[in-house]
Amino acid sequence: MPTAPVPQTTDELYQALQENDRRPYGRTRTVTAEELVDAAEQFAEPVPLVHALLELQEAYTYGSEPRKSPVVFARLLTLFDEQPDVFDERLRHMLFWRFKWVANALRALPEVPLASLRQWLTEMRDRYEKADLGLQPYYGQAYQLAAHTGEDTTLAYELWSGRTRTRLSDCEACEICERALYHLTAGDDERALRTWEPVLAGKESCQEEPARSVSYALLPLLRTGRTDRARELHLAGYRSCRRNPSTSPEVGRHLEFCALTGNEARGLELLAENRSLFDEVDSPLDLLDFLTGVEVLLQRVELLGHGELPAAGYAGRTWTVAGLRAEVRGRADDLAARFDARNGTTAHTDRRGARLDRAPLLDALELTLRPRSLDDVAPAAPVAAPAARTSATVPDSLPELILRARTLDEQGHPDAHACWARLRTLAAARDYTHPDDPAVGPLVQLRADLLTDEASRAGERDEFADAAALHEEAAALYDDAGLPGHAALARACALLATAEIPAEAADAAETKAAALTDAHASMVRLHDETPGLAPFQEARLLRLRATALGLRLQTSRSEEHVAPVLAEVDVLHAFATRHDLAGQLSGALLLRVSTYAISGDLPAAVTEIDALLDRLKAQGPAWHLPRTRGLRGRLQLGLRDAQAAHADLTEGLRLAADWPADTVDTGRLHGDLAEACMHLGRPDEALRHLTRSAELELRRGSRTDAFCTYSNAAQLSLDLGRVEDCIALLDSLLAEPDVAAGELDDRLVAQLRLTRARALHTGEDLKAATAEFVALAAESAGWDDDPASHAMIAAETAVLLGESGEFGRAREVVDQALVAHARAPRYEQLSNCLRELARLQAQRQGPDGLADARAFLADAGRIADEARAAEYEAHGRSLDTALAYEHGRVNAYVSEYEDALAALEKALALLGEPGRDDDHAGEWAECVRLAGVVEGIYLERPAPALTRLDAAVSRLTALGHTEETESLTSLAARLRDEE
Structure with missing residues (x-):
């Protein structure tokens, strides 16, 4: 089925060829090129056919289809022999240039005999000599064949490298790469890197470079200690070659780099992103290179004991690392053997073996802002807690284990969680037999205990509805077990969880405050109606009562709600003191600190927390210290003492390392530390804490919070000029399964994509940035509840289209932005957009673009009038002044100098002389x-x-x-x- 209308004239054909030339290499471009050759054959003129065949050969060459490229070139050569006058100087140059393309294609096909490769080189030399062209390009191809077979490379290199370049020589960047690879093969990393420097520094480039050189330079950079440079080039280099069949060897070398730097998890992530290459690469030589890189990665993952991890491989079945490695090994071994059989050497098997035998060059190199281990990507893998200095060993005896779990739970000790986790596993087993021990109690009590622990975990994840249901279920089981005190405590927890379920009403805060008031009243009644409570149970009920009132204060921020909290805290404090309940006493003091903080009395809160810290250091419980330090750090942030906050939060993190991972919200500590670092002018340190905070939130299951934090980290990295870090981080996040499946909040995903598009723009990848912005503008057009965001996105999109010279599309998109702006004004952004479009059009099109440029400025003038009427104050320069200045620039670009000077005089008058x-x-x-x-x-x-x-x-x-x-x-x- 045709991909586009068939051209009816040669003008239409040339227009279609130009449009196809702007497409990325791949099936769409190739199929279109094939159709255009068919169309060109309908015309009686040979020149259009030559152009169409040249486009088709280029599509085959850069679309990784080497079998078809020589066939097309044979037609071109026949046309040249039959009608040489059809080929002007430019077409003749292109024809002789592409002798090298055919040589490359034939080398990539093991079924082509070695004699045929040499015969083609002889044909190339004879043609060049007959056309009086220099032979340096021929000797370059002869050297590449020698390097391919592994024979007589030194002589071939000298015959090529010593000759003067000609107009038909490979570009400087490609020749630099060949020279560097010669030195690299000889084992001289330093000389190879010196040779490569012009390409790696961006001074020389072409269609294939620097992506090819970067991929080869990564390992020598590591071996010579240039780890930062290797990291930088990996990020930029990988992005330029991913998902592209013609650069599959480069992708394979980036995977190898991940495997040898302790970044196996990132390697699997990149492999998943490039899984289409398994089926799309038609070049056997490229495929061999790619598969060997894949195998290096999979081999490393399997050696680390993760052979059962899922891996992205050939379509049609689900793969594990071990299964895919076996498949890849078989295919790559076969390809290497076919090339060696054709060449009569063992070069490809030897090179492949050398890559597979390499030991890791670094234990760990932090490649991205999201460092992850293989444990992090294992399905349903529990997060391992750091070893705890104070943790007790989980008892082996079942009765001991149950009693130990309950004792620790009564104390609020964090080691209780490990005991409950062990018990949950044991109780779920088919052969579980409950101890017949009065001290342990019946099985129904244990089931209630486990439900209570599960409910507490749900509450920590803010899953309040689930927590409430689990607590109610536990309460019923405690009733069955004849334990009214436990049942009352579970019902009190259910009351609090129910009150915390977010309300969807317009007056959500009021509704929640009322629910917490009711929950507190119900807890008081429950407390009064439950006789025989143990001291730890009564203290917990008092703590829940105080917490309910504390949450009400936090929700309402009402002065009248302060005193009731403090009154309940005093009751709890007195009770805990009387019964020597250290954990509840500390909890009471923490509630008092929080109450002062919420009510705005930060100095009083600091005084209270300092006394609490002294008490905790002297009397414990020690596991409250990290959280208390963290709270003190937040108080110092409120008092704008970032240095003190940083010290407290850092100490909190240090102390948290002594306890199981879920004892303290370390993600919150890292997030607060990031804020402190920003206040202290240490943004790079802030970035590290943001990414650690986000990953910890992700591991806890708080995915929305995690992605929000990662979004902030991405924006900060962009603000710091770390463009490739920003893009790599966002690529990783956007590849997460729930994001790809559309399960995450669509606006949050749009924000991630928007930041990525801005990073691409900053990184001067205008094509990719524009494509992403256009897609976002189309999606945001449907956000009826948020026209302001659509106006902002559409305005940025229009500017990028203008930068690409697509002013017609830019006008369409900016009109959408203006419609959205009418509903939700974005004065400054729209004005900036319109002025920039006017400047771009005048600058690029001169007088031809003046009318459209002035139309953009007229719209900007209306925006300025609206802003003035709305008494809007711009954050930057005034809209009127900026508009007058832009009128000056636009008129200057189109040679309307009197008008330009008048506009600039107006701008100066609006500005007024500076003070x-x-x-x-x-x-x-x-x-x-x-x-x-x-x-x-x-x-x-x-x-x-x-x-x-x-x-x-x-x-x-x-x-x-x-x-x-x-x-x-x-x-x-x-x-x-x-x-």
């Missing part, structure tokens, strides 16, 4: 400079221009704005020189 402390001195100086250029150079009136510039320099100098005078002084000197 000593004004922050618009730079803007004023730039406006004066542009006015001076228009007046003195384009209008050829240097005298008034110099008067303007000299007055401005004097004014700025007198005010101390000397830096702003530099451009004005330079322009004035130029005008004087030209007089």
